[in-house]
Amino acid sequence: MNESTPATAAPLARLIDELYKLPGIGPKSAQRLAYYLLRMPVAEARALASAIVEMKERVTFCSICQNVTEVDPCRICVDGDRDRTIICVVEEPLDILAIERTQSYRGMHHVLHGAISPIDGIGPEDLKVSELLQRLRSGEVQEIILATNPNLEGEATAMYLTRLLRPLGVRITRLARGLPVGGDLEYADDVTLARALEGRQEIES
Amino acid sequence: MPVPRMYKTEGIILRQRRLGEADRILCVYTPTFGKMDVKARGVRKTTSRMSGHLQPLTRCMLQLAQGHVSDVVAGCETLESFQPLRDDLDRLSRALYAAELIDRFVPERTHSFPTYRLLVETLRRLAEAEELDQTLRFFEMRLLDQCGFRPELEVCAGCGMRLEAVDNFFAPISGGAVCRACGGGGMGARTLSLNALKVLRLLQHGSYNDAMRVRTEGTLGREVENHLRSFIVCVLERDVNAAAFIERLRREGAQHAVEA
Ligand SMILES: [Zn+2]
Numbered sequence: 001m002n003e004s005t006p007a008t009a010a011p012l013a014r015l016i017d018e019l020y021k022l023p024g025i026g027p028k029s030a031q032r033l034a035y036y037l038l039r040m041p042v043a044e045a046r047a048l049a050s051a052i053v054e055m056k057e058r059v060t061f062c063s064i065c066q067n068v069t070e071v072d073p074c075r076i077c078v079d080g081d082r083d084r085t086i087i088c089v090v091e092e093p094l095d096i097l098a099i100e101r102t103q104s105y106r107g108m109h110h111v112l113h114g115a116i117s118p119i120d121g122i123g124p125e126d127l128k129v130s131e132l133l134q135r136l137r138s139g140e141v142q143e144i145i146l147a148t149n150p151n152l153e154g155e156a157t158a159m160y161l162t163r164l165l166r167p168l169g170v171r172i173t174r175l176a177r178g179l180p181v182g183g184d185l186e187y188a189d190d191v192t193l194a195r196a197l198e199g200r201q202e203i204e205s
Numbered sequence: 206m207p208v209p210r211m212y213k214t215e216g217i218i219l220r221q222r223r224l225g226e227a228d229r230i231l232c233v234y235t236p237t238f239g240k241m242d243v244k245a246r247g248v249r250k251t252t253s254r255m256s257g258h259l260q261p262l263t264r265c266m267l268q269l270a271q272g273h274v275s276d277v278v279a280g281c282e283t284l285e286s287f288q289p290l291r292d293d294l295d296r297l298s299r300a301l302y303a304a305e306l307i308d309r310f311v312p313e314r315t316h317s318f319p320t321y322r323l324l325v326e327t328l329r330r331l332a333e334a335e336e337l338d339q340t341l342r343f344f345e346m347r348l349l350d351q352c353g354f355r356p357e358l359e360v361c362a363g364c365g366m367r368l369e370a371v372d373n374f375f376a377p378i379s380g381g382a383v384c385r386a387c388g389g390g391g392m393g394a395r396t397l398s399l400n401a402l403k404v405l406r407l408l409q410h411g412s413y414n415d416a417m418r419v420r421t422e423g424t425l426g427r428e429v430e431n432h433l434r435s436f437i438v439c440v441l442e443r444d445v446n447a448a449a450f451i452e453r454l455r456r457e458g459a460q461h462a463v464e465a
Pocket residue numbers: 062063064065066067073074075076077
């Protein structure tokens with residue numbers, strides 16, 4: 001961006017530039033937030049800054065399921081009570097929270113960290129796909145639930161994974177329709193999501 | 206003429222991006238207003254009634270309310286969903302490629318009815334055709350023509366001499382096919398086989414049905430594709446993102462065929 005005039009102090013302009021990089025933040029919002037932070041007491045500003053740094057230093061990605069975690073492997077991956085023969089594949093960590101809230105799923109998870117979007121140049125190589133393939137090597141996994149979002153990118157991702165995984169002989173299912181097309185999984189209400197999980201269907205070849 | 210506060214238009218959703226908590230900005234291509242960004246509120250919530258109608262590659266009737274930055278979708282209805290595109294990755298990847306080219310070639314708010322019709326026809330063809338790649342080549346050649354970037358294929362784009370019926374060169378930077386004398390010196394010129402030149406000419410002059418009659422599997426098809434792609438990349442001064450995904454599907458498809 002950097003359309004800041006000489007009238008804007010350099011450190012403030014730099015903060016505006018940084019905020020503008022965040023998703024959903026336009027130039028106007030970046031400016032508004034920066035001026036809000038400027039008026040904030042120093043102690044609060046320090047708390048915010050250290051929360052960001054601490055999060056970056058202490059939160060990592062689980063080397064198995066790729067979910068965000070403080071310990072690696074994450075709590076779900078080391079939980080002996082969970083069903084290791086089934087993996088639910090989602091786009092984002094928030095989707096795991098949504099699925100765990102239903103309390104009707106006891107299998108494992110896998111976070112892709114995105115969805116295929118050819119126009120935006122996001123392909124399978126930008127997602128945690130090879131990590132998923134790696135998990136199938138042991139032969140323990142018998143079912144993959146494709147729980148990507150019911151929109152164009154999510155469907156493209158599910159179709160791609162189906163192609164990739166089918167030759168491996170694992171059972172592949174997709175969350176049942178009934179989730180409205182175009183919505184994000186993280187906004188699904190619990191009942192709908194629980195029902196969609198129960199009604200998941202085999203992907204026909 | 207000022208646009209009324211509430212208006213209706215048909216359009217095809219080219220692409221979308223997230224905005225804030227649950228909104229999206231949609232890039233819509235319309236026959237009357239050209240390409241424009243519109244805001245769709247709340248469509249990422251699974252309770253939204255509009256989101257299904259606003260998926261990329263949907264032809265829909267939009268009711269728009271004038272906003273101060275971008276207009277806002279007040280209502281929508283699907284006219285054509287091109288469903289087969291959504292059920293098949295090979296079709297989908299090509300359709301997204303076509304949508305990306307439209308997005309890159311057409312300027313904002315400049316209407317062009319022929320180009321709109323070309324996109325609608327191409328999406329219908331990609332939903333049905335057997336020869337997806339040749340369909341895409343026909344689309345590329347027509348789009349270049351309509352946007353004023355018609356490749357020169359009759360005479361040498363360098364010296365203006367008639368092209369002889371031999372292998373020549375293709376030089377995007379010179380504007381099309383060049384003779385052996387002009388193409389020998391480099392400048393990104395690559396060999397253009399006589400058969401590929403014939404296919405390119407057919408794509409430029411022939412009807413869609415004519416273009417679909419030629420067999421272009423294998424190396425000839427790839428040669429034509431590479432020449433047209435290099436021309437497009439030269440005009441746009443950037444790569445076409447969706448091309449990489451098509452390439453990947455092809456590569457992995459071939460790999461599976463070998464393993465099976
Ligand atoms: Zn884990």
